[in-house]
Amino acid sequence: MLTLRVLSCFSIIAHKICLDNPQHFVSLGLSTVFSAFISAAIGMAGTWWLGIGVITSMASFISWWQNDTLSLLLTCPLILIWYQKPKHLIDYRWLIEFSVCLLLALLTCQQLFFDHFNTSGLHAFAKPYLLLVYVIWSAVRCGRHATSLLLAVIAGHALLAQFYVANLNATLEAQQAIDAWSFLTVLIFIGLFLALLVNQHKKSEQELALLSFGMDHMKDAAYLINEKAELIYVNQQLCEALKYSKDDLLSLSVSDIDPIYPVSLWQENWHLLKEHQSIKFESVHRTREQQIFPVEISYNYFDYQGKGYNLALARDISDIKRNQQRERSRNRVLELLTEGATMRDVLDVIVRSVEQENRELRCSILLMANDGKHLLHGVAPSLPDFYNQVVHNLAIGPGKGACGTSAYTGKRTITENIQTSPDWEDFKELAQRASLASCWSEPIISQSGKILGTFAIYNHKPKIPSDAEIQLITGASHLASIAIERSQINEELQLATLVYQNTSEGMVITDADGKILNSNPAYTLLTGIPKDDIIGEHFCRLNPGYQNNPGYQAIWQELLESGQWQGELWNRRKNGEIYAEWLTINTVYDEDKQPHRRVALISDVSKLKESKELIWRQANFDPLTGLPNRRMFHERLQQEMKEANRSGKSLALLFIDLDHFKEVNDTLGHSMGDELLKEAAKRLSSSIRDTDTVSRLGGDEFTIILNKIDKPGCVERIAQNILSKLAEPFNLGIDTAYVTGSIGITVYPTDAKDQESLIKNADQAMYAAKEHGRNHFHFFTIAMQEVAQNRMRLANDLRRAMAEKQLMVVYQPIVELSTGQIHKAEALIRWQHPQRGLIDPGDFLPLAEDTGVMTPISHWVFNEAAMQVKHWQTSFNRPFQITLNLSSSQFRNNEDYYQTLAGFNC
Numbered sequence: 001m002l003t004l005r006v007l008s009c010f011s012i013i014a015h016k017i018c019l020d021n022p023q024h025f026v027s028l029g030l031s032t033v034f035s036a037f038i039s040a041a042i043g044m045a046g047t048w049w050l051g052i053g054v055i056t057s058m059a060s061f062i063s064w065w066q067n068d069t070l071s072l073l074l075t076c077p078l079i080l081i082w083y084q085k086p087k088h089l090i091d092y093r094w095l096i097e098f099s100v101c102l103l104l105a106l107l108t109c110q111q112l113f114f115d116h117f118n119t120s121g122l123h124a125f126a127k128p129y130l131l132l133v134y135v136i137w138s139a140v141r142c143g144r145h146a147t148s149l150l151l152a153v154i155a156g157h158a159l160l161a162q163f164y165v166a167n168l169n170a171t172l173e174a175q176q177a178i179d180a181w182s183f184l185t186v187l188i189f190i191g192l193f194l195a196l197l198v199n200q201h202k203k204s205e206q207e208l209a210l211l212s213f214g215m216d217h218m219k220d221a222a223y224l225i226n227e228k229a230e231l232i233y234v235n236q237q238l239c240e241a242l243k244y245s246k247d248d249l250l251s252l253s254v255s256d257i258d259p260i261y262p263v264s265l266w267q268e269n270w271h272l273l274k275e276h277q278s279i280k281f282e283s284v285h286r287t288r289e290q291q292i293f294p295v296e297i298s299y300n301y302f303d304y305q306g307k308g309y310n311l312a313l314a315r316d317i318s319d320i321k322r323n324q325q326r327e328r329s330r331n332r333v334l335e336l337l338t339e340g341a342t343m344r345d346v347l348d349v350i351v352r353s354v355e356q357e358n359r360e361l362r363c364s365i366l367l368m369a370n371d372g373k374h375l376l377h378g379v380a381p382s383l384p385d386f387y388n389q390v391v392h393n394l395a396i397g398p399g400k401g402a403c404g405t406s407a408y409t410g411k412r413t414i415t416e417n418i419q420t421s422p423d424w425e426d427f428k429e430l431a432q433r434a435s436l437a438s439c440w441s442e443p444i445i446s447q448s449g450k451i452l453g454t455f456a457i458y459n460h461k462p463k464i465p466s467d468a469e470i471q472l473i474t475g476a477s478h479l480a481s482i483a484i485e486r487s488q489i490n491e492e493l494q495l496a497t498l499v500y501q502n503t504s505e506g507m508v509i510t511d512a513d514g515k516i517l518n519s520n521p522a523y524t525l526l527t528g529i530p531k532d533d534i535i536g537e538h539f540c541r542l543n544p545g546y547q548n549n550p551g552y553q554a555i556w557q558e559l560l561e562s563g564q565w566q567g568e569l570w571n572r573r574k575n576g577e578i579y580a581e582w583l584t585i586n587t588v589y590d591e592d593k594q595p596h597r598r599v600a601l602i603s604d605v606s607k608l609k610e611s612k613e614l615i616w617r618q619a620n621f622d623p624l625t626g627l628p629n630r631r632m633f634h635e636r637l638q639q640e641m642k643e644a645n646r647s648g649k650s651l652a653l654l655f656i657d658l659d660h661f662k663e664v665n666d667t668l669g670h671s672m673g674d675e676l677l678k679e680a681a682k683r684l685s686s687s688i689r690d691t692d693t694v695s696r697l698g699g700d701e702f703t704i705i706l707n708k709i710d711k712p713g714c715v716e717r718i719a720q721n722i723l724s725k726l727a728e729p730f731n732l733g734i735d736t737a738y739v740t741g742s743i744g745i746t747v748y749p750t751d752a753k754d755q756e757s758l759i760k761n762a763d764q765a766m767y768a769a770k771e772h773g774r775n776h777f778h779f780f781t782i783a784m785q786e787v788a789q790n791r792m793r794l795a796n797d798l799r800r801a802m803a804e805k806q807l808m809v810v811y812q813p814i815v816e817l818s819t820g821q822i823h824k825a826e827a828l829i830r831w832q833h834p835q836r837g838l839i840d841p842g843d844f845l846p847l848a849e850d851t852g853v854m855t856p857i858s859h860w861v862f863n864e865a866a867m868q869v870k871h872w873q874t875s876f877n878r879p880f881q882i883t884l885n886l887s888s889s890q891f892r893n894n895e896d897y898y899q900t901l902a903g904f905n906c
Contacts, residue, residue: 077148077188098142098150105134105150139194151188218313221295225310229254229266232309241316243288257285259292273301273310285314293318322357322468326475329353333483343487347379347480354476355382358469360459362436365444365480366391366403367453375407378453387434390427401427402441403454410451412473415439417462438463440470442477444484452484506602512587512595514539526581526604528574539600563587563595568605579606622696624674625681633695633703637755640693640707641748650709654719655744655762656684658700658726659774664737672732676739683725687718703762709747719743719777727775740775742766751780795851797833798844802853802860806832809864811882824881827865829857858886 108131131154138147221238223231234249242249242257255262260283261269273279279299284292298313329349336346351363364380377392394400396407405423406413415421416438418431424439431437441456455477457469465473506523510516516534524531559565566584573579582605588597620632628636637653644651658680665673677700684694684702693705704722709715726741744766752758761780769778801807807829814824831839848854865882872880 082145082148098138098146101134101137101142101146102150102153105131105154108134109154136194140198143198147194155188219315221314221316223249223312223314225254225312227270227308229261229263229270231257238314241287241314242285248288258283259286260284269299270308270310273299274308277301282317285316294321325353325357330479333479337483337486337490340490343484344379346483346487348381350476350479350483351379351381354457354472357472361469362458362460363476364388364391364403364456364458365453366394366407366456367484368407368451369393372451375403375454383458384434387430387436390430399423399425402439403456406441406443406454407451410443410445412443412470413441414464415441416464435460437461440465440473442473444477444481446481446485452481455480506600508534508539508600508602510539510598510600512598514598517597523602526573526602527571539598559585559587559598563589579604580609581605625678625696627681627685627702628693628695630695630697633693633697633705634755636693636695637705637758640705641755641758643707644748647708649707650750651748652706652709652715653746653748653758653762654704654706654715654722654777655746655759655766656702656704656722657742657766657770658702659740659742659770661700661739664732664739668732668735668737672735672737675732676730676737679730680726680739683728684722687722687725715745715747716777719745723775723777742769742774743777744769744780745777746780794844795847798831798848798851798853801831801833802856806834807857807860808832809861809868811868814883823879824883826883827861827868827885829861862886 135147135150135154138150218235218237221241222235223238224233226232230253231250234246236246238244239246239249244252249257253263254266269279278301280296281299282294282296285295286292294317295314296317297315300311300313302309302311332349332353333346336349347365351365354363355361362380362382364383365378366375367378368374369376373396375391375394375396377388380388391401391403394404396404398405398408399422400408401424402413402415413423415423418424418437418439419428424431431439436458438459438461439456441454443451444453444455446452455473457465457473501520503520504522506526507520508516508523509518516537516539519531519534521531523529555565555567564584564586566582568580568582570578571581582603584601586599586601587595588599590596620629620635621627622629640651658676661673661676664676677696680700681694681696681702684704688694688704688706691707695703695705697703704718706715706718722743723741726739730737730739744762744764746752746758746761746765748758751761765778765780769776772778808831810828810830811825812828813822814826815822829841829845831841831844833839845854848857862884865884869880869882
């Protein structure tokens with residue numbers, strides 16, 4: 001029978017029953033009872049059949065069965081429990097407490113079973129159950145391993161005591177054996193069951209604590225939900241996210257934290273979850289302050305003890321949604337820029353996307369004005385119009401609000417409270433009226449570092465921006481800078497395209513080697529070559545005028561060296577017409593500083609050259625005669641004087657004035673006078689060498705520059721030839737005119753060293769020729785210069801004579817011969833010069849006529865004579881006359897002398 005019990009024990013162990021919870025022990029106990037029953041039945045039947053023993057009573061069978069049950073119930077649990085070693089085998093606190101419990105149990109066993117301290121024996125069956133106190137102590141405090149050892153020790157003592165008593169009494173009553181086995185069976189069963197129950201409870205508590213600890217340290221929020229949508233467990237992350245305590249959350253339902261899922265919808269989703277076991281979706285959660293934020297939820301269904309539960313894991317995806325929204329906004333902005341949307345439309349999308357992300361914020365974009373000193377209103381859809389109107393054209397600088405300061409410093413400006421900020425001193429009332437309490441302004445900066453404007457975020461309450469809001473405004477300002485720069489580039493490109501397509505100058509774009517890539521319509525109009533015929537052709541080979549130019553290689557070489565060239569070339573149109581063009585070629589380089597493109601700008605300058613030539617001729621030549629005019633004469637004279645200095649030879653300047661030319665104009669008219677001048681110019685030109693220069697200074701005055709003069713005699717021959725040709729009759733239509741010439745001649749460098757003196761000398765010599773009877777030539781002499789200088793000084797003194805009262809009027813009496821009385825006098829002017837003394841009127845009156853001071857002198861003499869005659873008439877009390885000699889200029893001025901005399905009552 002021992003073999004059967006051993007086989008039963010090994011059978012249980014072989015099935016690896018894990019004896020760590022009461023259910024396993026109950027199963028083991030039932031198996032033990034059943035096995036022991038079979039073992040007792042077979043054992044007793046075998047002994048009876050073999051004749052070894054006789055079944056005496058049911059008590060013997062029960063004793064046998066209890067004996068087998070007890071052996072299995074004690075041995076198998078001990079082996080199964082110690083089959084898994086305790087985790088804390090050497091735990092001094094557990095070891096000490098168990099040692100005390102075991103020692104007390106041993107002392108109690110000695111007292112109860114061996115009657116060392118009490119001779120009452122085993123007949124007092126109830127006393128051994130006092131050992132339950134130690135078993136319970138061990139089960140609650142020391143665990144199943146210690147309890148199994150304690151039960152083994154108690155059972156051993158009980159068995160020893162049983163054999164000990166049996167040996168003393170020789171016989172052991174069956175009822176006593178049954179009571180003993182029953183005691184041990186109950187003790188073992190209760191002790192192990194209690195130990196396993198406590199072990200299971202502690203294990204459950206440990207697992208629950210570990211689970212709770214793990215879930216509290218999860219990154220995501222977790223909560224357990226029952227079928228009624230009630231929260232029965234929440235972790236710390238959910239409490240922090242929703243700003244509730246655990247107790248508050250456990251009193252709520254799913255619909256309280258997730259407004260998207262009411263109870264009615266929850267029941268429908270519960271059946272769907274039950275079917276699929278796991279569901280992942282996006283929803284929202286609502287905090288204690290009623291703030292909504294997006295979450296990603298994973299629902300996981302499981303059954304426990306016949307009930308369904310849902311373990312929900314929720315992850316805050318606000319940042320993900322925010323980044324997705326920003327990415328969508330960025331893509332939308334780039335899409336609008338690609339589509340060519342206006343800058344304000346693009347900036348409006350940026351502003352609205354920021355306001356949509358945080359509905360408490362109000363945004364504004366101000367753009368830098370062209371002067372770089374003011375900010376202009378860009379977009380601010382959520383700010384009142386009166387506010388936008390005031391900040392439009394805002395001057396930048398300190399104390400100009402957050403935006404003006406930010407644009408001035410180029411740094412972020414944060415105003416926590418507008419009403420207390422010194423930067424907002426001039427705008428506090430405006431901000432209060434617009435319900436704006438705080439402002440954060442970020443400068444919008446281009447890639448090159450240029451301030452393009454400002455991006456401002458306003459709030460209705462005083463606040464400092466969070467890190468997320470700083471990131472928001474930084475990203476928005478960067479996006480705005482892209483939009484503004486791209487819009488400016490698009491605008492410049494559109495303008496460049498308009499210029500390229502509509503400019504009157506031809507433009508050709510080539511690669512680095514000169515192969516044509518594109519051209520504008522003006523080039524086709526200029527050359528007559530269609531655009532399709534030039535694409536891919538070499539620019540220079542397409543224009544034969546370039547290759548035929550001797551300097552073509554030099555042009556290309558300079559282009560390769562410096563990257564640019566410009567100049568004037570002659571070219572040929574497709575129809576063969578020759579034209580002049582101004583060509584400018586510039587090179588566009590790539591990132592490696594290598595030639596990438598060449599841009600040629602071509603202008604037709606044919607008409608410009610004609611216009612310039614016409615203007616040049618008009619500026620340098622006389623339009624009537626075609627001779628060089630005064631300007632060209634001075635330039636040629638200057639050049640010939642320099643040449644004379646280099647060659648060491650002389651030049652002669654001839655100053656020619658036509659005699660009696662005024663009479664031709666007065667009698668035949670100016671048109672005939674012009675014809676005479678043209679004919680005179682031809683005669684003068686035919687009288688000189690090709691290297692000499694004939695010029696018309698104006699009116700009937702001409703000059704001739706005779707260069708490289710070896711002998712004065714040649715100048716005389718030329719002058720005489722000129723006089724002879726001018727003296728010939730001029731046929732002017734049906735009329736004939738006769739004029740002569742007076743020529744003044746001066747020689748450089750003999751007579752003068754500078755141009756002004758040379759011209760003055762020639763002019764003096766010409767007047768000397770006129771004084772000698774006209775139709776003569778006269779060389780300049782030093783004496784002539786002295787006379788001229790004396791004349792000039794005398795003219796200057798004459799201008800001061802009236803002011804300094806150097807002039808006086810003397811009267812020559814006119815005597816009546818018959819009576820000897822004086823009734824008249826002749827007024828005569830005299831000049832008392834302070835240095836020269838009395839100057840004869842014949843010396844200064846002609847000079848006064850020539851210099852134009854005769855008229856004021858005559859007026860003065862007339863007034864003096866009038867006052868004198870008035871004085872004499874009054875003094876003599878009789879009529880008196882004064883005779884005056886008047887200048888012809890006074891009659892030309894139509895002076896009313898009668899009115900003057902009337903003023904004197906003469």
